[in-house]
Amino acid sequence: MRIAVIGAGIVGLASAWALREDGHEVVVIDRHAQTGMETSHANGGQLSYRYIAPLADPDILAKIPAWLMRRDAPVRFRPCFDPRQWQWLLSFLKACNQNDKLRSVGNLLPLSLYSQSLVHAMVERHGLDFDFVRNGKLVVHRDPATFAAARRLIASSADLASEQRALDADECVALEPALARLRPHLQGGIHTASEDAGDCLKLCRELETRLCEGERPAEFVLGDEATALEAGDGRVRAVLLRERGRLAVDQLVIAAGASAPALLAPLGVRLPIYPVKGYSISVALGEQGAAAAPRVSVTDFQRKIVYAPLAHQLRVAGMADIVGADASVQPDRVATLIRETREAFGDWVADAQISTWAGLRPATPTGRPIIDRAGAVNLWINVGHGALGFTLAMGSGGLLADLLAGRHTAVPHEGFLLANATPQGWRKPLRA
Incomplete structure (x- = not known):
């Protein structure tokens, strides 16, 4: 056919x-x-099979007013004369409840684990070269409330509990020494040893x-x-x-x-999909960067930023701009990623070669x-x-x-x- x-x-x-x-x-x-x-083209690089919580989360509702006042907020909204944007936003806000969140996690997890099995089988059978590494993932939390919510989510799913474990701040640094600079800001983290990373392009x-x-x-x-x-x-x-x-x-x-x-x-056919723009930087790892960058994939939960080591570069991605079909790279968003990377992993970032990117993620409200x-x-x-x-x-x-x-x-x-x-x-x- x-x-x-x-x-x-x-x-x-x-x-x-x-x-x-x-x-x-x-x-x-x-x-x-x-x-x-x-x-x-240059997405975050993480294959997050067990960390599939949707953006629509009840905890996000209380943060929206403060985010609207901050230019460097993880989520940024620019209203457009587009009824689809407003309808999508209303539906998204409706999805920000615990029942819909758990329903989405329950739907996504089997698909995600199936995807993992297919990726591993494909790599083993065909030996595809895409900087694939089975290096695990650590989601770090700065806020005690979100860390507690993450622990509750693990407890709600036997599949998650079998693969994930909660670490305190010292255990996070012991697992990934590159996080030493962030230690004073951390409440703890969720480690999943079975997660992967790779270059999507x-x-x-x-x-x-x-x-x-x-x-x-x-x-x-x-x-x-x-x-x-x-x-x-x-x-x-x-x-x-x-x-x-x-x-x-x-x-x-x-x-x-x-x-x-x-x-x-x-x-x-009416698709409830709207573009949510994300950004990334790819930071070349010289000798100093290779020594200071993380070996484990790291997600900063509060900043909504991911760090994925890919061969000779560190891929840093994040942000969620609800601004319509504008795929332009905004300098202030890139500056935020560079600043956060430098504060997390060292001043070597300021001297590294950096390439930038922005892309429109096709998102459903749920x-x-x-x-x-x-x-x-x-x-x-x-x-x-x-x-x-x-x-x-x-x-x-x-x-x-x-x-x-x-x-x-x-x-x-x-x-x-x-x-x-x-x-x-x-x-x-x-x-x-």
Whole structure:
């Protein structure tokens, strides 16, 4: 069967990988001339399989007023004349309750662990080179209240409790000596030894290379934008491309991230997805940096910043700017990342070579992706992964392949249906 996948980020490529494994003829379409050029390009680098708590959290509500007054706040909001922004925000605020948070964690954890098993199997079988390391993750807390909440979350899940342990501040520094400068500010941390890290862009390029090999090489249509979908009699017949024209398909998968809502709206499919901009810096590790940087992936919970050691660089990522479709790199946000990295790990950061990036994470209000059929019998969507795209990509691709084949899914899929993508009781359609 000929299946087109729109989107050559990590989610689209993972979908293409799983579908070709099922024996399908796969065509990957992306408006960029290379794979992985949007949200996958320089993300945080952490594969956080057991740390999948959504941004929608009851604790965030009390912080919003103070964040609105701070230019360096972890979450920043700029109102737009866009009803979709306001509808998404209202739905997001509705999701900031303990029941929806625990529901999202309960849905995401099986998918995340499935993704981990697929990544490990892929690395073992194919030896992909993407700076992959099984170095564990430490989430550090500066606030006693959030540290207590994190311990309660572990206690609520047997799966989490079996892999995670709470450390006091001294134990955090003993585990990761690079945190010594932060010791006076720490209440403790949650350590998960089984977490991984890697370079998402490198994995995109590795998947592209391998997809083009073998008996059923995938076709890549890069540098050409899908402008519309040709549909009739309940089916998608073709993708209309700006340069190539009409591309006939048997099945179509939309994995186009934040661009997906506009593409699907003409078919009457309303996706509750809005872009949440994140930033990263990649700090080159010279001799001094290599000695001072962390070996374990670190997340600063209060600052909403992650630190992932990747071969010869330290990837630092964070922030959540709800500012519409603006992917520009804002100097003050980059300055905040540099300042926080320097304060955490040393003055060597000021002299290091640093590259910067910003990307639009396609987020649902609940933090759960949408993996479902919608709008036509042969139209599938795999979108809305927010900050967890790298972590959930392989599992999402596997789940999509199961659904398309009509077989029993490897993990429960009800939580990822389009109808369940917004908080319980919130079912008002979004306007295009």
